[in-house]
Amino acid sequence: MTKKVWFAGILSLVLVSLFSLAAMADDVINLDGEWLFQFDDDLAWADEDYDVSDWESYAKPAEAPALGFGWYRYEFEVPADWEGKGDLEVQLPVLNDFDWTFINGIGIGNGNRAGKRKYSIPGTYIQYGEKNLLAVRVYTINPGIGLDGNITVELTGSVSLVKNPSFELPTPYPANWIPNGMDKKVFLWEKAATVYTGFHCLGLRATDTLVDKVGYWQSDIIRTKPGTEFKAQVYVKAEDPSGETTIQLGFFDAEGKELGERAVSRNLARRTADWTRGNVRADAPEGTVYTKIFLVSKENSGTVWFDDVSLTIE
Ligand SMILES: [Ca+2]
Structure with missing residues (x-):
């Protein structure tokens, strides 16, 4: 091996090492x-x-x-x-x-x-x-x-589809989430150590007192395309729940009209229970421009809490 080739070999090794160090430094903090x-x-x-x-x-x-x-x-x-x-x-x-x-x-x-x-x-x-x-x-x-x-x-290179997924960004109400229903008292924005993560979670209390007996929190719109398959997950805690508590996915067209039947999870609160995870999967139908997540409790005389929502593309 000539000196020149040997030197070129060493030089390329050094360069490769420098590049891999740079790549590590680019996306990892130790x-x-x-x-x-x-x-x-x-x-x-x-x-x-x-x-x-x-x-x-x-x-x-x-x-x-x-x-x-x-x-x-x-x-x-x-x-x-x-x-x-x-x-x-x-x-x-x-x-x-x-x-x-x-x-x-x-x-x-x-x-x-x-x-x-x-x-x-x-x-x-x-x-x-x-x-x-x-x-x-x-x-x-x-x-x-x-x-x-x-x-x-x-x-990671991926971007959260749900803004404020653990309800920790108050402005002063939980940002990016909107409560629905007539009676404000049924909506809880808890600030306690008993939440699933952080200091805040969302809750719904005694939705059976509402005129339509349904209370829900809905997410901001999440832009998407038809044919995308989603999995939405949430942690739920319940105290003396009755009725039905679910996570739902709705799909909407450019005019804001909801498309087809909303995807609904199984009942996530059948009895008093500590935090458990539930999910729902759905394909965005033809014409979809955006989706929304709904955290719903219907005809519930007890209390349910929600925390750590995620939405992933399957
Ligand atoms: Ca939280």
């Missing part, structure tokens, strides 16, 4: 700096403005001595040029045992067993070109590791 940790529990610790100057810092979250409730916080910058490129996703490879995870004070997911987590972050929750805060509230059963592994935030 959260591998110092983590802050505090024992105990306070939901205010999800807040970016909370004073954490007295929190312990650790080179890795695994070094924090976890037992019972503890909170982990990490600040990271999201590149300004990621704006408009899609939703993000946070990966927590090792988590023991329960978690409630927040970005900039907004709940993005929770889990109740040891293992890994992968939560989607709508782009609308991100402050581009600025600091963002990942806060993880963890409950660890046995003394040891609460959070560990190569924690990353990645660009």
Whole structure:
């Protein structure tokens, strides 16, 4: 091998390595700096403005001595040029045992067993070109590791079809969701720690008191094309429910006329129950210009709550 060829070989290797590094840096942020940790529990610790100057810092979250409730916080910058490129996703490879995870004070997911987590972050929750805060509230059963592994935030390339899917963006009412019905008292916009994720969820109470006995929340319009197959999902919690609680998909033409029969899920609230997930699937019929999601409760003398809606193209 001549010196020239050898040099060209080395040069191309270096270039390939540089390109792959650049590609990684383009769409992955490694959260591998110092983590802050505090024992105990306070939901205010999800807040970016909370004073954490007295929190312990650790080179890795695994070094924090976890037992019972503890909170982990990490600040990271999201590149300004990621704006408009899609939703993000946070990966927590090792988590023991329960978690409630927040970005900039907004709940993005929770889990109740040891293992890994992968939560989607709508782009609308991100402050581009600025600091963002990942806060993880963890409950660890046995003394040891609460959070560990190569924690990353990645660009996914897909965009949330549902705006404000976990009802965490109040303006001052839940943004992008509209209640329907005559009696305002049946609509609940809950701000409590008992929601599925974050601090807010939507609810409907005693819809049997309404004139038409149906209460519902509807999403903003979601533009789409005929033939697209959708799956809409929602988490539902219920207390003494009666009647029927469903998630529904309606399709509309350019004039706003609803097309065909609305797709309706099974009854998602048959008895008092903690959060469970339900879904409905449907194809957008000929003439569709947009779809809307409906969270419906009919002839219900109890209360139902909704959180974490998603709409995916199948
Ligand atoms: Ca929520």
